[in-house]
Amino acid sequence: MNSKIWLSSPHMGGTERDYVNQAFDTNWIAPLGPNVSGFEADIEQYIGENKHVACLSSGTAAIHLALVQLGIEHNDEVICQTFTFCGSANPIIYQGAKPIFVDSETDTWNMCPNHLEDALKDRIKKGKKPKAIIIVHLYGMPAKMDELLSVAKKYEIPVIEDAAEALGSTYKHRKCGTFGDFSVLSFNGNKIITTSGGGALVSSSEEEKQKTIFYATQARDNTPHYQHNKIGYNYRMSNISAGIGRGQMEVLDKHVGLRRNMNVFYQEVFREIDNVKVFKEPNNNFLSNHWLSCITIEEKGNLTKESLQKSMDASNIETRPLWKPMHLQPVYKDASYYGNNESQILFNKGLCLPSGSNLSDDDRSRISEVVRSFL
Numbered sequence: 001m002n003s004k005i006w007l008s009s010p011h012m013g014g015t016e017r018d019y020v021n022q023a024f025d026t027n028w029i030a031p032l033g034p035n036v037s038g039f040e041a042d043i044e045q046y047i048g049e050n051k052h053v054a055c056l057s058s059g060t061a062a063i064h065l066a067l068v069q070l071g072i073e074h075n076d077e078v079i080c081q082t083f084t085f086c087g088s089a090n091p092i093i094y095q096g097a098k099p100i101f102v103d104s105e106t107d108t109w110n111m112c113p114n115h116l117e118d119a120l121k122d123r124i125k126k127g128k129k130p131k132a133i134i135i136v137h138l139y140g141m142p143a144k145m146d147e148l149l150s151v152a153k154k155y156e157i158p159v160i161e162d163a164a165e166a167l168g169s170t171y172k173h174r175k176c177g178t179f180g181d182f183s184v185l186s187f188n189g190n191k192i193i194t195t196s197g198g199g200a201l202v203s204s205s206e207e208e209k210q211k212t213i214f215y216a217t218q219a220r221d222n223t224p225h226y227q228h229n230k231i232g233y234n235y236r237m238s239n240i241s242a243g244i245g246r247g248q249m250e251v252l253d254k255h256v257g258l259r260r261n262m263n264v265f266y267q268e269v270f271r272e273i274d275n276v277k278v279f280k281e282p283n284n285n286f287l288s289n290h291w292l293s294c295i296t297i298e299e300k301g302n303l304t305k306e307s308l309q310k311s312m313d314a315s316n317i318e319t320r321p322l323w324k325p326m327h328l329q330p331v332y333k334d335a336s337y338y339g340n341n342e343s344q345i346l347f348n349k350g351l352c353l354p355s356g357s358n359l360s361d362d363d364r365s366r367i368s369e370v371v372r373s374f375l
């Protein structure tokens with residue numbers, strides 16, 4: 001049996017171990033420490049725009065602390081892109097608030113500005129103005145930020161930018177992760193870079209960053225004893241994880257390039273198959289890190305979503321359906337939804353393909369062989 005080709009597996013650059021060893025050598029195993037502040041500085045420098053970064057235990061924790069700092073409370077409404085991973089939406093429930101799901105447009109697969117405005121108008125008419133908008137850059141593809149931010153601004157609602165899949169992507173030459181009132185990054189095991197598990201909350205001031213750290217370390221008051229005026233969380237990143245992150249930052253741009261090459265590879269592989277479309281940027285304003293390369297398959301001929309998945313599986317190659325929209329999830333069946341089933345249609349015909357920066361020429365040959373068997 002050939003070895004497994006994964007969708008997206010961790011890809012170490014080489015220096016990660018040095019940073020982790022340093023942590024051991026100095027016995028800095030506890031949370032905080034020089035790797036954490038170093039990793040934060042690395043990210044701040046990379047994304048630019050004078051942003052301030054606080055490293056946390058996960059991207060989900062980062063979304064949660066953004067909601068906490070925006071004052072989201074019991075029974076508040078929060079708009080959320082429906083076409084996403086549950087980590088974008090679940091923290092709304094942690095706060096006892098209500099998610100209002102908004103569907104996507106088909107250029108970027110991200111939140112549709114028109115559906116967003118329809119949703120806002122209707123919620124306001126029903127008596128409640130949503131308190132935040134969570135916009136996602138799915139699979140690394142930047143959302144239509146100009147249009148979305150102008151709607152948010154018109155209604156004066158803060159934006160949480162979920163850039164968990166989009167580190168290294170740009171919209172009009174500006175890095176994803178710098179567009180929100182708060183922006184979220186993830187360093188989970190399968191993301192573009194990994195700390196084995198982790199995330200970050202990006203904000204616009206040092207004060208907001210310190211507030212994030214305060215909430216992430218159990219909301220301790222500045223007193224000699226342990227005193228608390230607020231409920232906090234244990235969400236800070238460890239110095240060991242941050243050491244891996246520092247090494248990963250050294251290879252981030254290289255790995256973005258390699259993932260983008262995978263997308264070019266798939267354009268080539270499927271060029272002669274006219275019922276398969278490889279998902280790519282609508283124009284030069286958008287640059288995707290192509291965290292995952294995705295295709296959509298129209299029902300025609302012998303290459304179907306099911307037959308391709310089955311053949312890939314038989315060759316020990318991992319594929320995965322697109323994210324199942326949140327408004328179709330059993331746990332969210334009672335939530336409000338605005339849209340035209342765009343994400344459901346994509347979900348029904350879409351597939352994610354192996355996209356890692358560590359795939360070899362041999363892996364690519366095995367993948368294209370499976371596709372060629374359909375010609």
Ligand SMILES: *Cc1c(COP(=O)(O)O)cnc(C)c1O
Nearest residue numbers: 058059060085087088164186188
């Ligand atoms: C991975 C991911 C998250 C959550 O990040 P974790 O670090 O896994 O908690 C949130 N949103 C999206 C879109 C993601 O892909």
